[in-house]
Amino acid sequence: MTADSGHPAGQPGTAATTGQGVTIATQRARAAYILVAPALVLLFAVAGWPLARTIFYSFTDAALDTPDVYSMVGFSNYLTFVDGESYGVLADPLWWRSVINTLWFTALSVTFELVLGMALALLMNQGLRGQGLIRTAILIPWAIPTIVTAKMWGWMFHDQYGVVNDVLSRLGLIDHAVAWVAEPSLSMWAVIIADVWKTVPFMALMLLAALQTIPSSLYEAARVDGASAWHRFIHITLPLIRPAMIIALIFRSMDALRVFDLIYVLTSNSEATISISGYARDQMITNQSLGSGSAASVLVFGMVAIVAAAFLYFNRRLEDQE
Numbered sequence: 001m002t003a004d005s006g007h008p009a010g011q012p013g014t015a016a017t018t019g020q021g022v023t024i025a026t027q028r029a030r031a032a033y034i035l036v037a038p039a040l041v042l043l044f045a046v047a048g049w050p051l052a053r054t055i056f057y058s059f060t061d062a063a064l065d066t067p068d069v070y071s072m073v074g075f076s077n078y079l080t081f082v083d084g085e086s087y088g089v090l091a092d093p094l095w096w097r098s099v100i101n102t103l104w105f106t107a108l109s110v111t112f113e114l115v116l117g118m119a120l121a122l123l124m125n126q127g128l129r130g131q132g133l134i135r136t137a138i139l140i141p142w143a144i145p146t147i148v149t150a151k152m153w154g155w156m157f158h159d160q161y162g163v164v165n166d167v168l169s170r171l172g173l174i175d176h177a178v179a180w181v182a183e184p185s186l187s188m189w190a191v192i193i194a195d196v197w198k199t200v201p202f203m204a205l206m207l208l209a210a211l212q213t214i215p216s217s218l219y220e221a222a223r224v225d226g227a228s229a230w231h232r233f234i235h236i237t238l239p240l241i242r243p244a245m246i247i248a249l250i251f252r253s254m255d256a257l258r259v260f261d262l263i264y265v266l267t268s269n270s271e272a273t274i275s276i277s278g279y280a281r282d283q284m285i286t287n288q289s290l291g292s293g294s295a296a297s298v299l300v301f302g303m304v305a306i307v308a309a310a311f312l313y314f315n316r317r318l319e320d321q322e
Contacts, residue, residue, distance in 0.1 A: 051301065058294035067290055077295035089283070089295050097271060098279040099303075105192060105263075105275065106256035112196045113252060114245075117203025124204070125211045135205070142201040150265035153194040157181050157266075184272035191263055191273055195256070203248055210244035211237070246315045250308050257304045276300045 058077055062070035074080075079088040089095050124134060141149070156163050157180035168174045180190040214237065222232045238245075260277035267273045269282065277300055284293025 054294045054297050054301075056294075057290050058298050060291050060294075062290040064284060064288045064290045064293070070291070073291065077291045078299075089292060089299065094271065094274070095276075095279055095296070098274045098276045101188065101273060102257055102259070102275045102277075102303075105188065105195075105259060105273075106253055109192050109195045109199070109256055110249065110252050112192070113200050113203045114249065116196065116200045117207055117248075120200065120204035121207035121211055124208050135208075138201045138204060140201075141198045144198065146198065146261045147265055149194060149198050150262050153190070153197070154181060154266050157190050181267050184270070187267045187270060187272050191266055194266060195259070195262055198262075199252060199255070203252065206244055206248040207241060210241035214240050242318070243315070246311055250311045253307050253311065254304050257307060258300065276303065 057067070057070075059072055059074060060070035061073045061076075062068075075088075077088055079086060079090040081087075120138065124131060124138075144152075155161070157165075159165060159177040159179040159182070162180070164180065165174065165177050168178075178186065180186050218236050219232055222236060227235070258277050259275050260281065263269060263273050263275050263278055264281075269278045274282075276296070280293050280296035280300055283289050283296050287293075
């Protein structure tokens, strides 16, 4: 094994090479590409090809029942102007209502999930007795299918027979039955509550796994120096679990931005709660417009990609500052 500049291999500033002059790093990179190539091909077949078809159809006037009969219409499905009037997805007030609903739902649900998930993770990291049973019980909401969760919470929020109204009335917080999923001002909160209940376990377990990698010696040294619990959390816990927290936030934000089934089952995709995915579904299925539905789906994909890129950029900036 040799190295550049005559230095022994493995010393700083050298690049180990093989007998053919190819660096070890280059060989490892080639091997990595070869190993992941089957997965990349499968990913393209499963995700890339449907995405390409969706983008293509977004520039056509195809109908859902006749996808092979179409004409190219350019960006008309996104936005076009005819005789001073605007048409297309971006000109539809319902689209912008669905964008606001989705962003509001994502911001609130992910924030609540992060706070409650952090609290549960810190609690489970204290070495309590019966931790295995606690973790198993916490996983139950996450394991329940979303549609089942929506139907269950739909009955709990029922204005006549729901347990939520019953408990609130017994506590004296309400004096009449509340139609949680039918009242426009309350239906989004009902969806958020159901989503937080289901997905807090995911956030808690992700953060718990990160917490358990922190050496206890760091906390012991901080206690000796007189650091309070809050300072230990701010200066030790948060910086060390930040990578896992960013990954969890990316996953949850992407899921929240693509939410459909929970809203559709719980509130029948009403205008007060319609999401961008629900809007795309209505365009494609209800209106039978494959072109408009595809355009809306492409916009959904763009929003999700932008949010994920923003999280990664923010995390990289924090790492560079450190």
